[in-house]
Amino acid sequence: MSGSNFEQLSRAQLATLLPELLLCGHLIDRSGMAHTIAAFGRTGMTAVAIEEWQLASPVYTRRMQRAFGFTGDDVVTIFKGLQLDIGAPPQFMDFRFRVDDRDHGEFWLDHCGALLDVEPMGDEFVLAMCHDIEDPTFDATALATNPRAQVRPVHRPPRRPADRKPMCAWTVTIDAAHVPPPVPPNADRIAATAAARVVLADIDPADEGQSDYSGPLLSDLRFADFSKSALVRMADEVCLQHHLLTLGFLVALRSRLDPAAAIALGRKQFAGIAGLTAERLCKALKLGDDMVALAMVLRLHPAWNPLAYTDISVVEADGALQLTIPRASCAESDGSWPAMIDADHLAPLDAMARAVNPRFAAQTVDSTDRALTIEIIRADQPSRESTEVALTRFSTGAAFAFTDRGIPLPLTVV
Known part of the structure; x- marks a missing residue:
């Protein structure tokens, strides 16, 4: 089992990085939206979004529950899972919670960056996201904890009046009489992937700080309260x-x-x-625009993590940088992001490099059945931002800034 690239960071740096990783995971959909709309129209884009979240969220939710010791079948377990879910990045998707008892609770969004992204597109797109997509995907997330859980709206957009707060509100009810939602087609395919089954290093319970989330539900997760060992595992799980x-x-x-x-x-x-993720990581950690900074960004980029899944190598020395993608990794066998890179398709790497310095560019050094080796060079002239990155900037999440909310409060039964 490989180590973790995140071990090189301090506990404070990891606490800064975690909300960035959660937000960038959420923005994956913003990156794909324009292209799926172009390919399938609004209705087809909606169907793709439903399917991807239904397939992925139960798998990664259960992984996070096991890793951080909050397995259970109650409302509190569901809410804790949402706080560590790329579908609900902190503050950008500002989930607030109330627990009535083990089987009943409510959450609402005081701020919803996703809604602010689609409201300018009109009510049809709002309905697609807040009704068509949310209904089956919220239930799929709850299903990971209890198949008898149902998530139902109290109110939701389109907002009337236009500035209504909270932006939406939902009840969560667990009842033995509820009929579990059908298991989505292809769920077994995602559950059988190497990503679903990869083994990561255990959290050291002796490390200073919080090692799990077995205690009370908190109003917010303050990542600085977790131990370095826990934050390393959390970062790898989010990737x-x-x-x-x-x-x-x-x-x-x-x-x-x-x-x-x-x-x-x-x-x-x-x-x-x-590209957008590389830019946010670089800014969050206050890195420069040289090869040393790019090496750090690449080592921390979720496309190349966790190491146990990707086995990616990034080597920087004397102003030169090489990235090696092995062809026998778990990520390659799954067909995930590393498998999309070959000698003729380096656009994602170009986007990462240019996010640190617009003069950086990727070129293939060697391509064999065993590995692809790519070198980052410094061009004479800067390159323009790619269309793909520019489209992703459509989201307000591209420039979103996190704030310190102070000490979180435990949420007890009302």
């Missing part, structure tokens, strides 16, 4: 969420497109989120 959502996206594409067209669309989504 797996990125990959699992991507694998769900590819399953949805392949049922609608021929293989070549599906991978071409997948590469466009990858390039858009790759």
